[in-house]
Ligand SMILES: NC(=O)c1ccc[n+]([C@@H]2O[C@H](COP(=O)([O-])OP(=O)(O)OC[C@H]3O[C@@H](n4cnc5c(N)ncnc54)[C@H](O)[C@@H]3O)[C@@H](O)[C@H]2O)c1
């Protein structure tokens with residue numbers, strides 16, 4: 001039975017993540033249903049739509065966004081497609097949950113921040129799902145309530161068994177390290193002001209030309225240091241751990257947990273993220289916000305840090321993050 005009050009959602013890009021979000025919306029999330037599915041690969045869209053009674057395929061992504069039977073949009077297309085699709089959501093005044101990264105460079109992300117700021121409502125949530133993971137929330141609370149004393153250092157490990165063939169060294173930063181960027185901002189409530197990326201000898205099993213692993217060092221505005229190992233061709237499994245070291249002690253989350261991939265590892269976080277988003281969109285007309293989680297500014301901040309990271313990858317030198325002040329928006 002479909003509820004006439006359900007949020008009607010279009011999902012654009014039904015590859016690994018998009019198909020997972022479709023299944024989540026169809027089976028786990030309350031208050032929403034998928035009405036429209038879009039993918040540049042028509043057979044993929046048809047195949048996923050076949051699993052969701054009541055959904056239809058719309059071949060053009062912009063027609064899917066504008067469709068009358070669509071109240072809100074989930075974007076799970078690749079990062080380079082996000083800019084135009086997010087702007088189309090803003091133009092249609094439709095709330096959007098945009099998978100990370102918001103865009104692949106800070107200039108386009110900032111343009112989106114500014115365009116949204118011209119409106120009376122916030123429409124854009126970015127899929128930094130770790131903010132909804134119960135362990136990350138617990139770690140953040142321990143930092144905020146002083147359990148660890150003043151936080152001093154953070155250590156992050158982010159490993160994937162493998163990545164798609166088109167993954168390049170910059171994507172290790174913009175698609176993978178970007179999660180550690182957001183986690184740093186979320187846990188420490190601090191901006192990252194400089195990045196250094198070091199290149200260890202590459203994994204012999206990595207595709208030729210892919211710099212993997214990479215070691216990142218973030219410096220925050222208040223002087224904290226965060227190191228992050230990103231290693232996306234381990235051949236083993238999905239591993240993510242984070243340790244905060246404070247003046248009164250340290251806490252690690254994720255230790256010893258190895259999953260097949262991100263879907264299994266962060267299933268609770270994706271479910272909670274989606275349910276919060278659906279709730280925010282359904283209640284948003286009165287509150288002036290269709291967002292309950294990281295927004296366009298967080299997407300921009302992450303893009304700015306990643307751009308500094310990509311520059312540092314070339315030289316190994318420390319690169320300052322070039323970011324506008326939030327108050328200037
Ligand atoms: N939050 C997370 O942990 C997480 C995990 C995986 C992927 N992601 C993000 O989700 C997005 C998709 O990643 P994925 O791993 O599912 O990739 P994928 O390649 O498996 O799927 C992308 C899909 O989008 C389709 N597509 C490409 N260009 C399109 C366009 N312009 N319009 C419509 N469809 C288009 C492709 O045909 C493909 O089916 C990326 O932004 C990625 O960074 C986030």
Ligand SMILES: O[C@H]1[C@H](O)[C@@H](O)[C@H](O)[C@@H](O)[C@H]1O
Nearest residue numbers: 159160163175176179232262
């Ligand atoms: O798009 C994916 C996703 O964001 C995963 O969470 C991350 O571990 C991968 O490295 C990345 O390629």
